Amino acid sequence: EVALVQSGADVKKPGESLKISCKASGYSFTVFWIGWVRQMPGKGLEWIGIINPVDSETRYNPSFQGQVTMSVDKSINTAYLQWNSLKASDTAIYYCERHAGGDGDDYWGQGTLVSVS
Amino acid sequence: EIFLTQSPATLSLSPGERATLSCRASQSLNTDLAWYRQKPGQAPRLLIYGAYYRAIGIPARFSGSGSGTDFTLTISSLEPDDSAVYYCQQRHNWPPITFGQGTRLEIK
Numbered sequence: 016e017v018a019l020v021q022s023g024a025d026v027k028k029p030g031e032s033l034k035i036s037c038k039a040s041g042y043s044f045t046v047f048w049i050g051w052v053r054q055m056p057g058k059g060l061e062w063i064g065i066i067n068p069v070d071s072e073t074r075y076n077p078s079f080q081g082q083v084t085m086s087v088d089k090s091i092n093t094a095y096l097q098w099n100s101l102k103a104s105d106t107a108i109y110y111c112e113r114h115a116g117g118d119g120d121d122y123w124g125q126g127t128l129v130s131v132s
Numbered sequence: 133e134i135f136l137t138q139s140p141a142t143l144s145l146s147p148g149e150r151a152t153l154s155c156r157a158s159q160s161l162n163t164d165l166a167w168y169r170q171k172p173g174q175a176p177r178l179l180i181y182g183a184y185y186r187a188i189g190i191p192a193r194f195s196g197s198g199s200g201t202d203f204t205l206t207i208s209s210l211e212p213d214d215s216a217v218y219y220c221q222q223r224h225n226w227p228p229i230t231f232g233q234g235t236r237l238e239i240k
Contacts, residue, residue, distance in 0.1 A: 050229075052176075059217075059219065059231060059232075059233050059234050060168075060170075060176065060219055060221075060231040060234075061231070062226075062227075062228050062229040062230065062231065064227065064228075074226075074227045075227060076227055076228035076229075077227070077228065078228070110175055110176070112176075115181075116223075117164060117181065117182060117223060118181050118182070118185075119166040119178045119180075119181035119182075119187065119221075119223070120166070120168075120176075120178060120221075121178050121181075121187060121188070123175040123176055123177070124175065125175055126175050
């Protein structure tokens with residue numbers, strides 16, 4: 016069974032760094048790109064970008080370029096999203112998802128709540 | 133960047149009724165549009181991809197239609213469990229992939 020399991024909620028102060036994770040199982044990790052989506056409190060979905068687990072090639076939403084960094088460790092089937100210096104406006108739920116090309120984002124993680132205050 | 137406008141913003145219907153949700157794109161998408169449902173406190177779930185293909189496990193009462201700039205998600209015979217926010221998403225011209233602002237469906 017395909018599953019994406021994300022790391023737990025985190026509370027940070029402005030200026031701190033953070034790296035959240037998304038561990039995939041139940042399929043061949045290198046076949047599908049992994050994407051990240053942000054949902055700010057009470058708001059809609061925003062696409063951050065996707066990363067290719069084969070070679071770590073990335074495609075960022077220009078709005079998020081330079082604000083976050085996506086990475087993967089294919090030896091442990093895990094994707095990461097990290098911040099070097101968090102801001103209060105980074106407070107949100109972050110979802111990872113399996114990017115199935117034209118077939119949609121077919122599997123999602125449970126979400127990681129990041130609170131910055 | 134392609135913008136998606138969903139209507140209505142909120143829809144309130146009774147069980148057994150039909151729901152019609154619309155998504156309009158700022159430029160042609162061909163059929164590169166997906167629909168997702170998000171229940172409170174849950175991650176989004178893929179319903180429809182390629183404008184009209186149902187995702188695995190999605191019942192036949194969910195159907196998608198449209199091409200170009202105008203798309204529709206129809207839910208026939210609503211059930212109480214269908215209360216959620218529904219989002220459309222374009223995958224035609226990216227980055228960035230973009231979402232509509234969502235339609236909140238309330239089952240009375």
